[in-house]
Amino acid sequence: MNKVVWTIAGSDSGGGAGIQADVKAMQSFGIHTCTVVTALTAQNSMGVEAINPVGVEIIASQLKALEQDMPASVIKIGMLANEEQIKFIAQRIQEYKTTWACKPIIIYDPVVVASSGENLTEDDVIPALKEHLLPLIDVLTPNTKETQSLTGVYLIGPSAVRDAATTFFKIGIKSVVIKGGHWDYPQGYCIDFCQSSADLGTEYWLGNKTLPVPHSHGTGCSFASVIAACLAHEYPLKDAFILAKAYINQGLKAAKRFGQGIGPVAHCGFPENKDDFPQVIEPDSFLGLELDLDPVSAHPPAMEFAKCDSLKLGLYPVVDTVSWLETCLVNGIKTIQLRIKDYLAPDLETKIEQAVALGHKYQANVYINDHWQLAIKHKAYGVHLGQEDLYLADLAAIKMSGLRLGLSTHGFYEMLRADNYKPSYLAFGAIYSTTTKDMTGQIQGLEKLKHFVPLMKSYPTVAIGGIDLSRAKEVAHTGVGSIAVVRAITESEDPALAIEKLQTEISCE
Numbered sequence: 001m002n003k004v005v006w007t008i009a010g011s012d013s014g015g016g017a018g019i020q021a022d023v024k025a026m027q028s029f030g031i032h033t034c035t036v037v038t039a040l041t042a043q044n045s046m047g048v049e050a051i052n053p054v055g056v057e058i059i060a061s062q063l064k065a066l067e068q069d070m071p072a073s074v075i076k077i078g079m080l081a082n083e084e085q086i087k088f089i090a091q092r093i094q095e096y097k098t099t100w101a102c103k104p105i106i107i108y109d110p111v112v113v114a115s116s117g118e119n120l121t122e123d124d125v126i127p128a129l130k131e132h133l134l135p136l137i138d139v140l141t142p143n144t145k146e147t148q149s150l151t152g153v154y155l156i157g158p159s160a161v162r163d164a165a166t167t168f169f170k171i172g173i174k175s176v177v178i179k180g181g182h183w184d185y186p187q188g189y190c191i192d193f194c195q196s197s198a199d200l201g202t203e204y205w206l207g208n209k210t211l212p213v214p215h216s217h218g219t220g221c222s223f224a225s226v227i228a229a230c231l232a233h234e235y236p237l238k239d240a241f242i243l244a245k246a247y248i249n250q251g252l253k254a255a256k257r258f259g260q261g262i263g264p265v266a267h268c269g270f271p272e273n274k275d276d277f278p279q280v281i282e283p284d285s286f287l288g289l290e291l292d293l294d295p296v297s298a299h300p301p302a303m304e305f306a307k308c309d310s311l312k313l314g315l316y317p318v319v320d321t322v323s324w325l326e327t328c329l330v331n332g333i334k335t336i337q338l339r340i341k342d343y344l345a346p347d348l349e350t351k352i353e354q355a356v357a358l359g360h361k362y363q364a365n366v367y368i369n370d371h372w373q374l375a376i377k378h379k380a381y382g383v384h385l386g387q388e389d390l391y392l393a394d395l396a397a398i399k400m401s402g403l404r405l406g407l408s409t410h411g412f413y414e415m416l417r418a419d420n421y422k423p424s425y426l427a428f429g430a431i432y433s434t435t436t437k438d439m440t441g442q443i444q445g446l447e448k449l450k451h452f453v454p455l456m457k458s459y460p461t462v463a464i465g466g467i468d469l470s471r472a473k474e475v476a477h478t479g480v481g482s483i484a485v486v487r488a489i490t491e492s493e494d495p496a497l498a499i500e501k502l503q504t505e506i507s508c509e
């Protein structure tokens, strides 16, 4: 569906930040941007010469035109020039939240201080912001200085970042993305933080080496606009967060000078290069230790698992009995998984032992889902684990035993998190809805798969979830190296024929 996002922000005559950046960044993500201009700033690459706020009656007329014709699922707010504008916009947002059938998501990039360090808003607006606007905000994206101005917390380390987030949550803000472009810890790195008040136990830290580039005008506006665009596409916030960071890294690398001063961040489309993505910071990684994050895994960290025989694993049935496993192997399957979810299943160990033996008999590669200790004990070809297993399983033991490790991922953030471990293959799911497993909120769709595959092209890749004969071809067409299926085989009237037809569909690619 065509997606509309509004941006309520200032115009930058220099074309690098504000409304101009917002439109370009959202366009990169296939969003149609409607604009409500709050100020006509006179600025260029050297600095801000004038703010020129627009009167609230003119803001009102722009909003009215849009309300009637193009309501948005996401509204991004940038520069508000004075207290009158803040109170007016807050009142309108309150109205939209209470009267619209689809309550819009409000993302606010508090453009108080520009990346150049210049003040873009009158100094005395902070109390009005806190009283009127901030309590209505779903996602706030302040930089270090804005965080300090708004919370009074001086960001000297991770616990101060958490304290600042807690202060924002107390005001009523639902989620925060605190941008660390101005910190310098660990030295030479740029670290960003994301947390939601609805899930205080989970925090997301992203980091990459600071890019030594001179042209960075408009990064804050563009970053928040990518988050707004991704939320309009109903991506989870953690995915929007990592894509925004990748977009900015990509844009900084390509940024050019226009004028004599600081040039604008470039707008280069959906990020497709893994090198532009930041690292998901795990507590026991170098950056996690530097940030003093609490360790969560009981086991030593491990990465770089044994390689699969091939980049293309082909048709990959996932079955729950030894009998189904044998049926598939008899019909020529070379990669297969035994997925027994009942940990108390009678003869679990015997079944795993038999599955491994059948793999040897038919010269096929048998993965065991979840039961990594038994997989190691009986020398399976590999183990398949989920994200929740990463801190629970003894990954070092799996690696030392030479077993392959397949990892499930649901979206961009989890994909980059999995990349930290350098597994043997990466699975993306669920591509379509499925009745085999509850995947509520985790359906990725074909369009995202088209982004996942080239990003992770160094790995064997697997698509899973709701794939049947009618969909196998379009999935294979994304370039994914393997298609994992449950019901397409186990619920077919003729499993041998189903395997043959699925093989034909996917082998044409």
Ligand SMILES: Cc1ncc(COP(=O)(O)OP(=O)(O)O)c(N)n1
Residues within 6 Å of the ligand: 316, 318, 337, 339, 369, 370, 384, 385, 386, 387, 406, 407, 408, 427, 428, 429, 437, 462, 464, 484
């Ligand atoms: C090939 C493949 N991909 C994904 C999964 C799902 O694994 P996981 O996330 O561990 O969930 P459960 O299968 O344990 O419910 C899979 N099994 N195989």
Ligand SMILES: Cc1ncsc1CCOP(=O)(O)O
Residues within 6 Å of the ligand: 318, 429, 430, 433, 434, 435, 436, 437, 439, 464, 465, 466, 467, 484, 485, 486, 487, 488
């Ligand atoms: C185990 C699993 N993980 C993600 S979707 C899924 C089930 C896939 O089953 P089906 O092929 O029947 O949709």
Ligand SMILES: [Mg+2]
Residues within 6 Å of the ligand: 369, 370, 384, 385, 386
């Ligand atoms: Mg599992």
